[in-house]
Amino acid sequence: MISNRAASTADIKTHTVVIVGGGAAGISVASSIHKRDRNIDIAIIEPATTHHYQPGWTMVGGGVFRPEVTSKPMSDVMPGFVSWYRQTVTSIAQDKNQVDLADGSSLQYKALVLAPGLELNWGAIDGLEPALGTNGVTSNYREGMASYTWEMVQKLKQGTALFSQPPMPIKCAGAPQKAMYLSADYWLKHGVLSNMDIQFHNAGAVLFGVPDYVPALEAYIEKYGIDPNFQSNLIAVNGPARKAVFRTTDPEGNSQDREISFDMLHAVPPQRAPEFIRESTLANEGGWLDLEDDTLRHKTFTNIFGLGDVSGTGNAKTAAAVRKQAPVVAENLVATLHNKPLQAAYLGYGSCPLTVENGRIVLAEFGYGGVLQPSFPTWINDGTQATKAAWWLKAKQLPTLYWYGMLKGHEWLAKPAHRSGLD
Template identity: 45%
Template sequence: MTAPKSHQIVIIGGGTAGTTVAASLLRKRPQLDVAVIEPSEVHYYQPAFTLVGGGTYSLSNTVKPQQATLPKQVTWIRQSATQIDPEQKQVHLLNDEIISYQYLVVATGIQLDWNKIDGLLETLGENGVCSNYSPQSVEYTWQCIDKFSGGKALFTQPPVPFKCAGAPQKIAYLAADQFHKRGLSKRTEINFYNAGGALFSVPDFIPYLEQTAARHDVNLNFNHNLIAVDGPNKKARFAVTDADGNSSEIEQDFDMLHVTPPQSAPEFIKQSRLVNEAGWVTVDQFTLQHTQFDDIFSLGDVSSLPTSKTAAAIRKQAPVLVQNLLSRLDGKPLDARYDGYTSCPVVTGYGKVMLAEFAYDAVVTPTLPLNPFKESRFYWFVKKYFLPPMYWHFMLKGFEADITHKPLKK
């Protein structure tokens, strides 16, 4: 049997989290031996998918070759990981190779569980069934909005957690704005079906987002979880839970259906010894070090960190993880702390964004001295024109200079 290949630091995942950590590590210490396990040949800037689905951004501008985004010093292992053996300090690959590590960073991201909704995969991309959550279907979202001539438009949100807490409602507001501009409001019914019981995870933002929904005539339906889609007959079935906890099912007709799929950690992660009961890699919420294996760290969507899963969260997590990993390498205390910061630019219409920034315990933490609850054209330009180049040329290159966020004074 061939001896396992060995690297000082192995990162599973070449997405936002893995690439940012690799770049930052090598910027600080170019002599490090860093390997990234990533099968994909391309890297997407997913935060712009909402704008692509809204017809105001090109999909081609969201993608770059993986080779161009990874640091040149990295050893790129173009395979899928299938198993982690923390005792042997090894990662097993799809091609049966084994990679040994001194330190491991788990940054696999999250998987989209399309198959948990009966009939969805058979109709996604046709029959008016669309989703912004995949590059293969996001352009069809705009086709559905652009060709919509009236009727019932449905938008769904699955049980938490999922990528970007505000994304499911953003596209509903953009669609409603577009329908209004085209004079379709009077012959259009827009319903937002949320599997949870609240419009947003941070209570302070809920009243303002409810006002946004009301302005757009978006009907809010809570505790409605999409479980099946019949594309040819244009019917959606929901599991409904009432105030007493009783369950039932209802069926709704639609002319357009935007689906946010259920999401979870990759299967091999859920089957590993690294996870909690919910299947997320269990790390200390402040240091990002694994709670059981001190040579393993994790961040981003696959981690157990109790905050929203966004690229903005990773931007704050990565420097903490890198500093603490290097401290561990040097035999020093892990002094860097992550406070749970994340942000979600909630697009509330064309040219309007409410920037929701918050940390652990739902504490609102604005970066700029602007009203965080007010829709802003400035933040629309930030989301559309500033954040993409910052992502490609700053964050993924390992630069860490930043503006400090502060708790909102009430």
Template identity: 35%
Template sequence: MFAAKSVTRAASRHRCWTRFLSTATAAPSSYKVVVVGGGAGGLAVSSTLSQKLGKNEVSVIEPSATHYQQPLFTFVGGGLKSFDEAHRPTSEVVSPDAQWINQAAAHIDPDNNTITLADGAKVSYEYLVVAAGIELNFAGIKGLESSIGKNGVASNYSPHYVQNTYEFLQNVREGNALFTMPATPIKCAGAPQKIAYLADELFCEKGIRDKVAVNYYTALGKIFAIDKYANAMNEVARSRDISVNLFHDLVEVDGAGKKATFKILGSGPQAGETVVVPYEFLHVTPPMKPFDFIKNSAIANGAGYVDVNQGTLQHTKYPNVYAIGDCSSLPTSKTAAAAAAQSSVLKHNLLNQIRGTAAPAAEYNGYTSCPLVTGKHKLVLAEFSGYTGAPHETFFFNQAKEHAFSYWLTADVLPAVYWSSMLKGTWDGPATIRKVANPTSAN
């Protein structure tokens, strides 16, 4: 009898404690600000806003339990960094003042200020920040889904396959090593060629470079969008005997046969034809696309990206909606550096709107950066405006030259800044540093 009572009391305490936890952790259904996306841009914004507006006034809708520092994936794929350095639990990086909703967004209704989650629940907002990123579309290449992660096929763009890159590169003894760049907009447009340079260096170290042909295939008409850095990368590729094939878009992968099929784009005499290339190693940059819940909503432009003013980051139709980063219509490269600069502008303008302050709007100038790793301790630090194409270099030396300092900055300093400052909303990019390190805007 006594034992039975003890079990009953324990069970009763458990039920009460469970009810308390459920009540304590239950997310409210309405917020001052809802941020869709817990990537670099979303956390940079939500961390600051939650501190300024108070606890649980801001929510972050993010389905992944793990946050990845994607700029490190090139170093992981090249065997220069551990994968463990590139991720942390989402629960550790979302601000404690914000409410993390661990679900995916399924629908945005800007006319009613609501977001429908994957489980059907609705979340209301006064202000919305869309920071959802961009979707990897492995299905966009025939045969890729069944080939990747085996058959010598890898991709630094996915946490599921990035570790395969170095593993498969080490297995190469001879043959073709192929590296691809798609025709669609992608995040970090320099990454497809970075791994080619690291692979070249690895093959040289192993003494097999004369047996391996390193080939870069890009669907675009030049190796890099900005001429200053395009000239530099063409020279790097030429000096290392890396074949650069323009207007070649990967359309099919035959994993069992180890063959890659490219469609020739452009207006040349071979446009529309296909070329089949055998490979021993294939690094694929998948085509990318806007998420359907954005593309199919009223906030999207014709291409499926959140339609915002390129200066203020405010939506062109819905004044209480903003966007940042890869999911936005901003005509600049999609990088973490761009998101950092955009976050400062967005937070300034949104906070002024919330507070009713009639201060002048901050303006984003299209700044972005693409650190182009060319080897161990070598890097071309491209910094520019995606709006004008003009370089915006932080340092006084010519950053189009390979430099050990640029490598150290990117490989060791910026990762620490990312975790300790950017995700906490206190890093807005190097504009302040530039005033000291390159006051005359040299180079």
């Protein structure tokens, strides 16, 4: 039960830097700060006992990874140099430089880093949450559910398979399509694709937000015979009846509801910032953390920084974005502690390895405004086409680089840009 009592003086502890969140963003930025100044006292607030490599869940759903390789005990990845508070944050009192916790205690800070991730709003789709894991209803976004996705893909020999994508922003915007392509590739290779009616229902108006990558994806849409439906938003699921309701909107803004029967439904819920962010003065109009695009410092509170999925910046919400963001936050936070100008800049980099088949990936790398930002050698990332080398990177290298590189503060291909106008 969450206590509402005010924290006494004995309940208040102080750290130089407090980080909210022990996911990819929180641990990576802690390691990057420690790399720059080992004397900084750092605390991380994270209630979870398990740390997940979430980019691997799509691969589990496609039968490529075993589920156990995508998680480790939080105690194994939490840095030994931090004070770890296994608590939930209830509120941020930025006027007092204080974070309030569910047990009634508080932490005070000189600098705060907010990296709590986002919230999957399952309840926004009527009937979806109770339907998950039964009657062919699944989601790779749900912890432990990707194995059921793979089970359904293998079992299904004919019928209708629906794949949904909610309104933006969401984490890893390509993931709803990845699940679809890997499923279709399996059905193709096992000779049942001609028996399948595959439909992609995207609440957005385009296949992918960066136009340069759309032709390659459209080629796979055609190859697999997928029926794309745009501005078609999943609003309700009846699991026992195996029916889904989509609200479609025409260019004039008129909408109508359409019920579709299915044999398999891979559903992705709408997503939002955690309540203690979206209901606070720290949020922008959309409810996301209100950060400067380049410095990742809060637009109002100069000793607060943020990164990862909670950010209101216009980049893709991916682990690859965190890889570039963590060094920027670390450099600028250390500069803030020493009353120096902020030199490091984040240019919006994000990477989305689009698994279009088992063995090939379109490696999308881009920044703010959809500007391409290739960072890997051309033999890995050959422009905007699907390659075997990109698959090798995703399937064989990135998990190891995540666990033993990024989380440890090894900033591979992640040197911060220099803010324009500064020497």
